[in-house]
Amino acid sequence: MGRQRRFRGREVDGILLLDKPAGITSNDALQKVKRIYAAAKAGHTGALDPLATGMLPICLGEATKFSQFLLEADKRYRVIAKLGERTDTSDADGEVVQTRPVKVATGELIEALDHFRGDIEQVPSMYSALKYQGKPLYQYAREGIEVPREARPITVYELTLIRFEGEEVELEIHCSKGTYIRTIVDDLGEMLGCGAHVTMLRRLAVAGYPAERMLTLEQLECILENCRAQEISPRLELDPLLLPMDTAVASLPEVNMSELVAGYVNQGQAVQVSGAPLSGFVRMTMGPEQQFIGVGEIDDDGKVAPKRLVR
Numbered sequence: 001m002g003r004q005r006r007f008r009g010r011e012v013d014g015i016l017l018l019d020k021p022a023g024i025t026s027n028d029a030l031q032k033v034k035r036i037y038a039a040a041k042a043g044h045t046g047a048l049d050p051l052a053t054g055m056l057p058i059c060l061g062e063a064t065k066f067s068q069f070l071l072e073a074d075k076r077y078r079v080i081a082k083l084g085e086r087t088d089t090s091d092a093d094g095e096v097v098q099t100r101p102v103k104v105a106t107g108e109l110i111e112a113l114d115h116f117r118g119d120i121e122q123v124p125s126m127y128s129a130l131k132y133q134g135k136p137l138y139q140y141a142r143e144g145i146e147v148p149r150e151a152r153p154i155t156v157y158e159l160t161l162i163r164f165e166g167e168e169v170e171l172e173i174h175c176s177k178g179t180y181i182r183t184i185v186d187d188l189g190e191m192l193g194c195g196a197h198v199t200m201l202r203r204l205a206v207a208g209y210p211a212e213r214m215l216t217l218e219q220l221e222c223i224l225e226n227c228r229a230q231e232i233s234p235r236l237e238l239d240p241l242l243l244p245m246d247t248a249v250a251s252l253p254e255v256n257m258s259e260l261v262a263g264y265v266n267q268g269q270a271v272q273v274s275g276a277p278l279s280g281f282v283r284m285t286m287g288p289e290q291q292f293i294g295v296g297e298i299d300d301d302g303k304v305a306p307k308r309l310v311r
Contacts (some may be wrong), residue, residue: 009040013061014242045070054203058186063245086195092180121151
């Protein structure tokens with residue numbers, strides 16, 4: 001007997017810039033947006049901790065094919081660290097595991113911050129939720145066991161001291177993908193000899209996305225309820241709030257091709273396009289309207305090979 005297929009949402013493509021609230025996981029936030037949009041398919045682009053707020057780009061429909069490019073984008077954060085207490089998660093959601101007096105002069109702090117600028121190797125803290133052989137590192141740490149962690153190369157493009165008052169340090173950090181802000185704060189605390197943990201973390205920006213286009217779950221819920229009250233289709237109000245899916249790959253060089261050449265690309269064939277870069281990923285567009293058709297990669301023959309195509 002053939003199973004009856006249930007309709008699992010509609011086809012809607014684009015990127016929503018969610019202003020994630022504190023206290024929920026990024027996946028919870030994603031599921032709420034997916035439900036509001038009645039979307040068949042959705043994915044987020046780099047999780048924020050439950051404690052953190054701010055920009056969480058959510059890809060709907062075909063945009064999910066390009067989410068990896070946002071995962072790899074630069075991010076900007078505002079963080080408040082509390083000195084004197086180290087926690088098992090390096091943030092305020094964890095338990096305090098060590099308390100030490102804070103005797104830090106401003107000059108000392110400024111000097112310590114210098115160690116976190118530029119190209120650095122970041123070793124995830126033992127007091128982090130990263131896993132080693134299936135167990136979070138902080139479980140080993142509580143048992144007094146040190147396990148090997150691999151240092152990962154990251155880049156901190158900018159690190160600005162906003163405020164230093166009593167036991168609070170406020171920083172703004174512009175960094176590369178894969179940077180753990182909690183680990184920077186934990187490492188800073190150890191360098192200062194007093195310990196530290198994150199009490200507030202807000203992601204201000206991802207790639208070049210405009211912060212003013214961010215929307216909260218409350219705003220989206222409100223639009224949904226208003227539409228229902230007025231008996232109009234929510235998609236008429238919600239869909240225009242989405243950014244085009246090619247904004248996820250705006251930083252890639254564009255390769256424009258004719259409809260004829262694009263036809264071969266859509267069949268999965270690599271094509272020769274004059275003026276294409278010599279290597280790397282490219283954003284493929286078609287015709288004078290520059291219609292986005294997907295992402296390609298320059299192959300060994302210098303041809304544009306399709307990697308991710310818009311259906």
